[in-house]
Amino acid sequence: MNRQDTFVTIATLALLGFAGTASASIGEAIHNMFTLPANTGAINAKAVSMFFGFVLISLSITVWAAKRTKSTSDFYTAGGNIGGFQNGLAICGDWCSSAALMGVAALIYSTGFDGLIYSVVPFGAWPLMMFLLADRLRNLGKYTLADIVSLRLARVPIRTLVAGASLAFVVGYLIVQMVGAGTLISNLFGLNYEMAQVIIGVLIVLYVAFGGMIATTYVQLIKAVLLLSGATFIVVAVLAKFGFSLNGLYQAAVDNHPLKTGVMQPGGLLPDPVNAISCGVMLIFGGAAMPHVLMRFFTVPDAKEARRSVAWAATFIGYFYLLTFVIGYGAIAFVMKNPDFLDANGIIIGGPNMAAIHLSEAMGGDLLLGFIAAVAFATIVAVVAGLTIAGASAISHDIYANIFRHGKATDAEVVKVSRIAALGLGVLGIVLGIAFKGQNIAYLIVLPFTISATVFFPVLFLTMYWRRLTTTGVVVGGWLGLATGILLLVVGPTIWKDILGNAAPLFPYKYPALFSMTVTFVTMIVVSLLDKSERAKAELASFDDQFVRSQTGLGAEGAVQH
């Protein structure tokens, strides 16, 4: 073990110590871990053993992966040696956050059909990724999104923009996941909230700092398999109760829900056409360009495996979304009127986010409950790990190696910075998770998606498809779009009116992506066309080579042979 490993180890141990002092008492916390409040305080040894099983397996993989993580290529892309099928599963693991299982089930439980919209619309990102981006991403990419854009354009200004936006994306997404995770895990295992934050933070730092992309990939693989099999099991159990009649299930849901047939139809989630289109634009284009997902395209050896990755990912994710059509309504049918899961006022224990968890207990008792609880935990941990490695690569590869060291840093130095960055992001996640405790953070998920639709998608798309794009165009358009998106979000109904308490929002729409993405595209195009500099001429001339490489894969980064 060299010095940097020792440093990261000591820091991680210090975090664990902090975990001890953060919880009121370790003994109490451990006792609480063995009791499930949802289960009237009875000990659920099955849930706890499955939870520890997951932690143990994932840490063993990390130890194994750490031995294989030596170069920057190992760290960021697992040496480019992951197969398309495994990568497809891992992408599914990256994509399906706890929001996809618990969140969608909760929305369907509360509002019916409107919740389903969140299963259908984000999926539109997948075919677009396949048709427009997958081949070219793999052929042009190396470690990060900024690599693709700066192939032809100026390194420093481009990387500053893309890495800056990536970090804003990662931090925004991280807060949502950490706060959701803290609430969920304290509900599931009876841990206190701060303790839950620290456990997740420590695990993530261990996975990412030591195991790099190899460990992160396997954590996501395991999570995807657990999530898909757990969800399948619930669905089969629910449908079996109705003799596999979908109509029987939906009839029971309609009978149980106060909205009656209202659960089967749109109920005003997207109140006006502009919000509807803007929300669609945000989810589809934003979803197609998320850095932690696209980074996974660089872990496969070539464009063909990149396509296979997308095809498998789309199949698994589509399948999972179809399962939510049953899980959400199953919760209405089996949880809503079941006194075991309701408090004295008839409100669901732990809030609607627990709907899927309660459903698993109703379907398969302690065993399935324990399994789904462990799945929920794995789900959160895997997504946070994916975000952390994306953030760490933006810091170490884009900012440190390319902006500050101008590409002259050694492999060992960059890996060291990556590890420290992973540690820093883990600590930041814990701190922000605790700072945002108990706040309404639903609006925060709009931020990363807006950044992705406003900056990453237009920049990547024009880089690949438009010859005339220049550095000045990207920089002016990217920063202006980013500022527009964030500004409109702040003065919009959610923050300006609901959170800051002003009488009326300055900008009437909840989703600014349609406007900010338009600003980025128009500005990038206009500024590029006006750019008559020598640099712009050279950039124009180099498009043909980039085009041939993007189409043929000739000159693309290959896999590392071990």
Next chain:
Amino acid sequence: MEDIYRRIDADPRFHALARARSRLGWTLSATVLLAYFAFIFAIAFAPDWLAQPLHAGTVVTTGILAGVLVIVLCVSLTGVYIWQANRRYDGQNRAIVDEASRAP
């Protein structure tokens, strides 16, 4: 490497391949976007249409079916793209690259 790029760029078969691939990609993208925005517009403008039961005696609505169909359509089109790319484009691509790499 630059020389090989130039030779590929000068090969009309390369540009025909790139055009064919991009035509397929854009056609499929347009189909998906059309289906998606039709779904979103139906939610915004015609919620009553989505609220209709599929047939007498069922509670399953047009909206549920539409949601399922959109997801199934996306997965199938993704399949179409990869099938075409693997069957046709990869082979042609390899031939063009090999020839350009061999040329003096």
